[in-house]
Amino acid sequence: MSNSTTHSTGPTDQQAVTPEAAVAAPVTGGPSGLRRILRMLVADKLALLSALFLVIVILCAILGPLFLAEMASDTNLRARNAPPFELERGFAYILGGDALGRPLLARIVMAARNTMLIAAGAVAGSMLIGSTLGLIAGYAGRWTGEVIMRLADVIMSFPSLLLAVIVLYMLAPSIGNLVLVLAITRIPIYLRTTRAEVLEVRKRMFVQAATVMGASRRRIIFRHILPVILPTLLTIATLDFAFVMLAESALSFLGIGIQAPEITWGLMVSQGRAYLTNAWWLAFWPGLAIILTTMSLNLLSSWMRVALNPTQRWRLEIGGKKND
């Protein structure tokens, strides 16, 4: 309350002249564009931290392989399963060494690229295809909708592992093919979520209003329906990030996914599995990287959900003033 001007000033001259403007006239000017987004980000400390973390991850993904490739693949059996937090082997070993004595920190940084490529590729791919199909199924005619939904049923009951075996057996295990497999298996969730929401949202009055204005289907779908559904899709997508990374790990474990000497966090987790009870750090750090990434994405998507929603945005805009 501290910063509000006192109420006792009563009506000003201006208000008397143009009463309408008086109520509406902003007392302070609002910033716009990027500044405003940043300010909203700063208003949510957790989201800010998340964003910073993700920036670091992305930097690792871009730069890691350039600088650390050597270090991350140099075996050194003397540092085998070196415990974490010991600095005598150098900073790279701060998180410990793996079963071949390679510094875990370097490997995690190194693995960020593959991991992000796979996870982002699979999640973005499935979300894009899934929600597009869902929009079509929800908005198009009965027949198209029915066909798409049954297709979703088929994908949903097609075991992802079988798909992986088929694709990776016939097309060799590469990152691209892995992304393909993971993306296909995740399509139904986006498809079904989108369609269900479209069925409801398309009945809303503002959609009808847009129809009356002559808006094309595409416009109605993307401008009016999608923004309502997007937050939910984003929530699912961010959690799917974790799912995809772990699914990839499971495939590696079964011998069908990405395999050494390539590295991903998932692969590191699956390799560390055998050592869980003796050298926990082998699986722990890459697992933690997965958790932190997912969590950051999710907190950021929570933030976005608020920032994108005009009726919620005040939570961020008045930020520090009053929070609950």
Place this chain on the structure above:
Amino acid sequence: MTDHLLEVRDLSVQFHTAQGIVRAVNGISWHLDRGETLAILGESGSGKSVSASAIMNLIDMPPGEITSGEILFEGRDLLKASDEERRRLNGKRISMIFQDPLGHLNPVYPVGWQIAETAMAHGRGKAEAYDRALALMERVGIPDARASMGKYPHQFSGGQRQRLMIAMALALKPDILIADEPTTALDVTVQAEVLSLLEELQEETGMGLLLITHDLGVVAEAADRAVVMEGGLVVETGTPRELYHNATHPYTRKLLAAAPGKGAMREPEDGPEAILEVRDLKKDYGGFEALKGVSFDMHAGETLAVVGESGSGKSTIARLVLRLEEASSGTARWKGEDLLTKSPRQMGKLRRQLQMVFQDPTQSLNPHMSVFQIISEAWVIHPDILPKARWPERVAELLDQVGLSPEHAKRYPHQFSGGQRQRIAIARALALEPDLIICDEAVSALDVSIQAQVIDLLGKLRDELGIAFLFIAHDLPVVRDFADRVLVMQRGEIVEQGSVRQIFEQPCAPYTQRLLAAGLDSDPDVQADRRAARLALAGN
């Protein structure tokens, strides 16, 4: 002093927005006594609904903030009471009828349950609550009340929803009823019934009624005292009679002067051929015939008013013609082509010529879009209308024309008052420069001064650009001022149609006669006489 039932002292409310702080209410004070009706009149957006919400503890805080004041209920300051205490008062001791019924009814529950819930929330048995709900629905004139209890909000007409809200608020016979524009969507006959229902309740229980309205006739008919608000301030108080005859504040005077129904009636010119010919239009909702074969013509540049009973199918006509729903049978020829058989693609091309202002403005505005985006969407869809560089200018112009200010362009729909939203919807329809605008209760939420301004604007557009209006309204004085011809509807049928003069001066159908007789006059004296006569009639 403290024996006022409800007293508001020096109440101020403000909202934080991206553009800064909006002061919605600036230190208002008034009081309400037992059995009394206090009308709050005022400009659209002057803080009437916000102050009512403050009483009900319904302002979202933040972004809202009550910066000063007291709300004394039976001497206790509600602002200091705990949430639980206030919850216990809400619905039972203090009730509210919301301005925008569609949004305020829960879309996924049957209305019967929603009405009964008020009683159940305060510890009444289920059977009792449902009985009461049924009785109330009958009282507010919902047809086939028993069956309607199981229906959902979207299956009712605008006016019916409003009556459902009223029933919900009355369920527990509260001590205070806050009615925010309770009759905006009601035709005058139903409006009269509702007002007399409220009056009966007042007599029976001593209920204090806070009546927020812009309808001077309603004030004249029902209010004991009135408060006039402007720009978040109370500018004048007094009895309706005092205000009507000796208003001192310039705004009050402006308001009274703007009361409709006094101008000259328009004479329809014969000549231009029909642009819209509706023939034998029917609509069937699972056995219920909402439209039973409606036929009429519209000419270019003409205003055809549709008046009639609430629930008689007025909005349905609009929805069918615009293909928001499919007609059961019939034709609607637009410039010779049947709209009802067009493919969505063909229809898309025609849409630019036919626009609509929806009855529920709130729901028809996309909550994710700013006002600027909402209005300029027309030009995004039809890029040939206006080059992008001119959009800001034109948005500002349109906002100005409907009585809003250009700064509003940055705000989002939920940050506006009911009347303001309605004006945004009007501005959006105008942005397209269509040939026909269907206005479904398009000015019903506006105070008379703004209403006059908007009607003026529409009239000018009609005269200059030859835009035709299908003007669905229940407000007879406005219809009288604005329309060329009038259709009168009842129970899905057109009972009478003719020129304004003919309808207003020589009504033939009994329903039309009743409708006209139930009309309210903004002069409290005139209204008092009519009322006396009516009571005398009832007494016999």
Place this chain on the structure above:
Amino acid sequence: MNGMLGKRAISSLVSLLALIVLVFFLSRLTGDPAALYLPVDASEAMRENFREIHGLNDPVIVQFGRYLGDLVQLDFGESLRKARPAIDVVLEAFVWTLWLALITMTLVTVAAIIVGSVAAFHVGRPFDRFASVLSLIGASAPDFWIAIIGIVVFSVSFGWLPTSGTGTIWHWILPISVLFVRPFGLILQVVRGSMITALGSPYVKTARAKGVKNRPVIFVHTLRNAMLPVITVIGDQAAALLNGAVVVETIFGFPGVGKLMIDSILQRDFNVILAAIMVTAVAIFIMNILIDIAYALLDPRIRT
């Protein structure tokens, strides 16, 4: 409604057929089961004999015709490896999976909805933050971590629960707890998000104006409006469980369909793969029909 169900059943049958065709032909592109079934030092003659016995030498299309022919007589073929009718093997396992899925999803649904709704109501407050972060950790942690840590802590250290296996009710606790974590996190997040939006709706104000208590405002008025995406995600997670909870089954020695499916796929035991897919597909189809019915029940506006 009956008409709709009928139509849906037929179109689901078509999907099932498509699924069978797809799986049948695609899976046969993934290598020769004889090579996997027989030891590496088995001779070509033995392999040939194996293929002959199991009809793998015929053209694939002939094999498919024979399979369909048997299928209409409800004969799902024999498991290559187990020398038993494939459907018996699958049904045995599926019962376990079904129970596991049912119990887990019931618990998850109830818990996620309650916690998610309450978190949405207190958005930004400590409860919300706590619930979110905790559930997110759960949802993104590798499930074998949770499983192994569970065993180490509750079985080995405290000796409260059996490490693994089946038999008593205690044997179910660890597997269910491990399965619980991920869907709980996911559904909780979806509930929370959806509820935050719904709680801002005007009808919530109406309810409060009526004096409805917080609990029914959340769980009656708002929740139902927020349920559409939630139900979809519940369905997705349930489908994942019906397809088998591989890690849990592997670690806890739970005889469900997930491990069976993996083993059959890795060993190219085609008949078991097909039977397992059909059984789970039918379950998933039925579930999806129920979900679509639930949509209509929840939201009257979708009904038409």
Place this chain on the structure above:
Amino acid sequence: QDAGVTIVLGEEPDLVEPCMATRSNIGRIVLGNISETLTELDVRGDEGLKPRLAESWEMVGDDTWRFHLREGVTFSDGSAFDAEDVKHSFERAQSDQITCEISRYYEGIEITPEVVDEHTIDFTTDPAQPILPLLMTLLTIVPSETPIEFTREPVGTGPYVLSDWAPGQSITLERRDDYWGEAPEVASANYVFRADPSVRAAMIATGEADIAPSISAIDATTEMDMSYPNSETTYLRIDQSMAPLDDVRVREALNIAIDREAFVGTILAEGTELATALNVPTTLGWNPDTKARPYDPERAAALLEEAKADGVPVDTEILLVGRTGNFPGATETFEAIQSMLSDVGFNIRLQMVEVAEHEQYYSKPYVDTQPVLVGAQHDNSRGDPVFSMYFKYHSDGRQSGISDAHADELIEKATAATGEEREALWSELFGYLHDEVIADVLLFHMVGHARVGDSVDFTPTIATNSQLQLAEIGLN
């Protein structure tokens, strides 16, 4: 009841079919418990081949072996054991209506069983089969009534009978009262299946199970844990038909570029031995004169240089194929090998694959687009190299990387020989392959780890990989 043990295995057998007992998960349950064989290889002492259902055997004629069967033996279904049963068991295993795995050991030999009398049976072979009694350690005997299809209710002469099989959950064996031999101490055995080695270990720790025959070396840290040679040999099979692997210097370089000692006690368990042959030292003819080549990266690099100077394309990319989960630490092992080989100048690409794909590289026809090293394991605990040599080193062997006339000849001769001659021939072959041909990159003889609970007394042996006789378990 009280004398029951619970044994936790890594996977549930698909079948409990006696004629499939060479599969280790079946063998551990069936061999010596439900079903018995005519002869048995002593793995605890050094008695060599011991009688079991056959009391004695001898050669009658050049190509005929005669077995004298034990009398008074009954099957668990009550029927008496006689020569007809042996004949039927053999024919059943050979039948082309089912795919019995043990039949592969009789491949390429014409064997005709002939019942002499109730307790005597002759096996006539073409060509002569000097190790037929050894082969008889594999033939599980079933009653003559057993149909020629896979059974789920195995009947045998062993001390135990299968009493319950809850698919996916457990298999229970119950001690028989009418067993011909000494009654074992353990009254019943309950087999349960857990795929995760650490769970198996935990189950012993919590007392839920008594014996876990194979746990991970990483978990083998307590007093309950015992290591045993598990008869598996890890090696890299070289396909010598492709350059540069056709050059012996390159093959030698491969062998000395790997610091095998560095693996032992780190990635691989303590007790792992460096291999100089595909077979373990206890095998007949194993050659003590072959010595593991010492780690010498400089020399390896020099050899490569030398070969390069002679125009050998040593820079060609060589594909190293490993199988995930082949043994604990497989991936790490292959990664380390790759890195060691790269260090001396090889151009190695590592690819880890699953079983089905591995099989494509492992067996003929080989990939011919690129030189390939296939990492694999071979297991032969049967005491005679014949079970290995033809497949792995004969020109026609399905997994042979070499095509060498001398090796072919030695293999053929040794297979037909008996006694010391046989031993000498094998020995020569081992030496020839290792020292001259440098047929493959031999790595390790592996060890397995078992965890045994306090309540039982059991010591694992080299045979524990393929069988687990309950009679050898004592109770504390």
